[in-house]
Amino acid sequence: MSYTNPNLPAEERAEHLLGLMTLEEKAGQLIQPFGWQAYEHRDGKMTLTESFKEKVAGGGVGSLYGMLRADPWTGVTLATGLSPREGAEAVNTLQRYVLEHSRLGIPVLIGEECSHGHMAIGATVFPVPLSLGSSWNVELYREVCRAVALETRSQGGAVTYSPVLDVVRDPRWGRTEECFGEDAYLISEMAVAAVEGLQGESLQSGGSVGATLKHFVGYGSSEGGRNAGPVHMGWRELLEVDLLPFKKAVEAGAVSIMPAYNEIDGVPCTTNTELLEDILREAWGFEGLIITDCGAIEMLASGHDVAEDGMDAAVQSLEAGIDMEMSGEMYGKYLVDAVREGKLDPALLDRAVRRVLTLKFRLGLFEQPFADPDAAERVIGSKAHQELARQVAGESIILLKNEAGVLPLSKTAGTIAVIGPNADAGYNQLGDYTSPQPPAKVATVLSGIRSKLAAEPERVLYAPGCRIKGDSREGFEAALACAEQADTVVMVVGGSSARDFGEGSIDLKTGASKVTENAWNDMDCGEGIDRVSLTLSGVQLELIQQVHQLGKPVIVVYINGRPVSEPWIDEHVHAILEAWYPGQEGGHAVADILFGDVNPSGKLTVSVPKHVGQLPVYYNGKRSRGKRYLEADSQPQYPFGFGLSYTEFTYSGLKVEPEVIAAGETAIVSVDVQNTGGREGAEVVQLYISDVASKVTRPARELKAFDKIKLAPGEKQTVLFTVGPEQLQYIGPDLRPVVEPGAFKVLVGKHVNDTLSTDLTVRG
Incomplete structure (x- = not known):
């Protein structure tokens, strides 16, 4: 031995x-x-x-x-x-x-x-x-x-x-x-x-x-x-x-x-x-x-x-x-x-x-x-891995709003102004726990849009407008002039988890990079950077409001590491994309979504509150958490599981077979999902369980299964889920898993607040 x-x-x-x-x-x-x-x-x-x-x-x-x-x-x-x-x-x-x-x-x-x-x-x-x-x-x-x-x-x-x-x-x-x-x-x-x-x-x-x-x-x-x-x-x-x-x-x-x-x-x-x-x-x-x-x-x-x-x-x-x-x-x-x-x-x-x-x-x-x-x-940084990064970024971007179908944008007509501190800031879209990268390796939203319109570069205008943090408005004039010349404005705002890589700053008037003795640090997210608010840092909201006054269609792209709570933006801008920190290929992925080469299919995995005072606002809180505040209700601006598409999906025919099972048995849940729109798209079919009555207080509903499916226009698919002890159990009074006899609600749909419902009974 x-x-x-x-x-x-x-x-x-x-x-x-x-x-x-x-x-x-x-x-x-x-x-x-x-x-x-x-x-x-x-x-x-x-x-x-x-x-x-x-x-x-x-x-x-x-x-x-x-x-x-x-x-x-x-x-x-x-x-x-x-x-x-x-x-x-x-x-x-x-x-x-x-x-x-x-x-x-x-x-x-x-x-x-x-x-x-x-x-x-x-x-x-x-x-x-x-x-x-x-x-x-x-x-x-x-x-x-x-x-x-x-x-x-x-x-x-x-x-x-x-x-x-x-x-x-x-x-x-x-x-x-x-x-x-x-x-x-x-x-x-x-x-x-x-x-x-x-x-x-x-x-x-x-x-x-x-x-x-x-x-x-x-x-x-x-x-x-x-x-x-x-x-x-x-x-x-x-x-x-x-x-x-x-x-x-x-x-x-x-x-x-x-x-x-x-x-x-x-x-x-x-x-x-x-x-x-x-x-x-x-x-x-x-x-x-x-x-x-x-x-x-x-x-x-x-x-x-x-x-x-x-x-x-x-x-x-x-x-x-x-x-x-x-x-x-x-x-x-x-x-x-x-x-x-x-x-x-x-x-x-x-x-x-x-x-x-x-x-x-x-x-x-x-x-x-x-x-x-x-x-x-x-293998490190290979072409195949770059393509994978672009694909997963594209599948992760969430369309939160699309008023009057302003998206997708046309590749053949119109001038686009790309404005905002995250429009061309590569490190800002990478997130924390990231090493320094050659600038050419990172596709920003600006470079992604330019690549789509490479044959007509004059159709893409750019101005940073402001920084993530700070109160400087010296770039507003150039940003507004840029927006005035455009047919559509894409505002790329959000946060930054970029630590100081010595990359210098951006000239707010010209958009050019400049190296100063003390590089500006825009970091407002990442490890050790906790906030008292979920609003946009600095003067970003003010910049968006001034651009909006020009009367142009305004599309907001969030690049950030936590939800943004800005009710004014939710109410006034025409479209909103939540891209989180989308990685090195994120700019291409955002452009793919903006121009319709990729149909958005991302869904929220965190609830987005209307106001920080609503926190905690996670979807699976207890039924007893209360109804509303004096100033507002307790519902988020965008609920868990939410995300729009360029097509429409219709749910029907939800059923559970058998409708009555023993505690150790399983049932099959089926639902028909049809693409009733004009584009191919992917939908995340989500199943939630609600225990009607239990010896220990429970959340109103809990995610227990999901399936991401792709459907052509007009195509219908029956989606099947298995529901059994693992989906129905909870930690009981003795701190052990238990499936209690009684009534359960099975809910299936687009997100936690948009579901069909049917009944399942566990017999004693």
């Missing part, structure tokens, strides 16, 4: 290797320093830093975080970063050094951020998860995850810190863009697709990476929508809503979990043994790796204040079930001393190391620790 024998089970190999390790070597496997600090890249040459070499000599480095990552936080730029080939070669240089200069030759686990594409220079930037969820196309998202895994693994990344499975409860939260939406069932479907897509059929494949589910758990329900704030949630809601996507993803085979920063009922997730041991390990049978978010252990002593000092925080975390620490600061400083001083049971240290080693064996790192530079150069 030897850990070098690839024919032995991973668990046996890990056990043998564990028995050969020193205390320092064991502790080294549990730390994950920042990978970009492990090398220097100058004049086209990559060299390992002395500090990294010292860590290897002092007991080893189990993992590196974001070795290939580039962004302002890391300080890695287009000039100093690594190309796809260079990144793969850098990983190989590092792995070779570790294998040659460590006693046992344990390869390093490279963990990378891949929320919507590998966060490395040159990688394909797909739409953000909020956009991906809006496609309601699970199979297409699985393809996206396969592409992301292929690009990441080809460069040497073996684990990704995605998918984000947080359930959004307050969209003021800056990380709303990283989530799929407000519904646990929809998130669960995307979660399973992510795990299957990222991990593939074999973790050892050159196109697979281990998925890390985050943030476990309740992170999207923080107090006041503030990042990492306390969560006030009972066990029933936790089990029924926030834990559901994680459970489904664990059942799908996810190999890694990342606890959230927040506390729940006073207990930080980092040390919550009920979550990490009782539920995750024992109830669900999870055997994979648990890794902290960056700085989470330190927060226990400075933030949550449940630990006396760093050593106490490290010991508490390991005892609670944390296997690896991102950043490695606390584990690296204290674990060895904690064992030697009798403050930490060495068996618990072994438990964590065993899990790390097992995952490395499962990933095939001992047999193939090296990246493939040729493959990296070939």
Whole structure:
């Protein structure tokens, strides 16, 4: 028996290797320093830093975080970063050094951020998860995850810190863009697709990476929508809503979990043994790796204040079930001393190391620790992946309003003014967790529209008008003059999650890029950027209002990471597209929708309130939440599941067979959907369940199934759903799943507030 024998089970190999390790070597496997600090890249040459070499000599480095990552936080730029080939070669240089200069030759686990594409220079930037969820196309998202895994693994990344499975409860939260939406069932479907897509059929494949589910758990329900704030949630809601996507993803085979920063009922997730041991390990049978978010252990002593000092925080975390620490600061400083001083049971240290080693064996790192530079150069940012990014962006864009059929636009007549701070700002449409990209790689809305009218460039006019933030109106005059010359105005507004990449600013009078000593930062969304409002930042609304006074048809395109609540826009402009952050091909996708080359089929996965004072406004609140406010009702401006098309869909013939079932039986729901318009289009058929009476209060209705279908004009299709215990159960008085006898409503339709209804009875 030897850990070098690839024919032995991973668990046996890990056990043998564990028995050969020193205390320092064991502790080294549990730390994950920042990978970009492990090398220097100058004049086209990559060299390992002395500090990294010292860590290897002092007991080893189990993992590196974001070795290939580039962004302002890391300080890695287009000039100093690594190309796809260079990144793969850098990983190989590092792995070779570790294998040659460590006693046992344990390869390093490279963990990378891949929320919507590998966060490395040159990688394909797909739409953000909020956009991906809006496609309601699970199979297409699985393809996206396969592409992301292929690009990441080809460069040497073996684990990704995605998918984000947080359930959004307050969209003021800056990380709303990283989530799929407000519904646990929809998130669960995307979660399973992510795990299957990222991990593939074999973790050892050159196109697979281990998925890390985050943030476990309740992170999207923080107090006041503030990042990492306390969560006030009972066990029933936790089990029924926030834990559901994680459970489904664990059942799908996810190999890694990342606890959230927040506390729940006073207990930080980092040390919550009920979550990490009782539920995750024992109830669900999870055997994979648990890794902290960056700085989470330190927060226990400075933030949550449940630990006396760093050593106490490290010991508490390991005892609670944390296997690896991102950043490695606390584990690296204290674990060895904690064992030697009798403050930490060495068996618990072994438990964590065993899990790390097992995952490395499962990933095939001992047999193939090296990246493939040729493959990296070939697949990263490939044409096929660009086309996939454009397709999924097109399926995710939501048509919220289309008064008098102003859309689609004509390709043969009319002048179009493209105005707004997001019209030609590439980084603003990429979202957070994005690396610097060459400007030519990103198609903005302006360039997308210009490409449609390339033969007549004079038909497209442009002016930025204003910035995302700030009160400068110096660009208004040029924007109004531009709009005055046009037949139609496309206003591209919204938000920005772009961190300061040193790209400078935009001249508001000419629209030209300019580099200033202090680059303007328009960031009003993203991690750590929470808001008290959902209105447009700066003077964007004022710009739209002044353009509207010209009497031209005005189309608003939102590019943003959270819902926008602007009643004036909803009432006055002629058409509205919600594009979220649509990724590098987003400009082409928006243009495809504007000109009718793609029929919009995206649907909202978050409810859009009329006013921030309505929050929380998520669709599946309890029946007892109240009816209205003094100033307004409690209904959102645009409900969950809403989205228009350039064609019309008619629903009929809803029925359930049989109409009466036992608690463990299933029924078939069928409904006829017909395209009664003049264009081919795709429709998301949505099924909701309403429990008429229950021993525990329930939401009025809950999404339990959906199917995205494509229909030609006049075509009719019968859509079938199965309804059984999984769709009818809830967490009962004893905190266990139960299907109660009684009456249920089965609702099927276009969105949560536009459905047909029929009855289903569960007999006692």
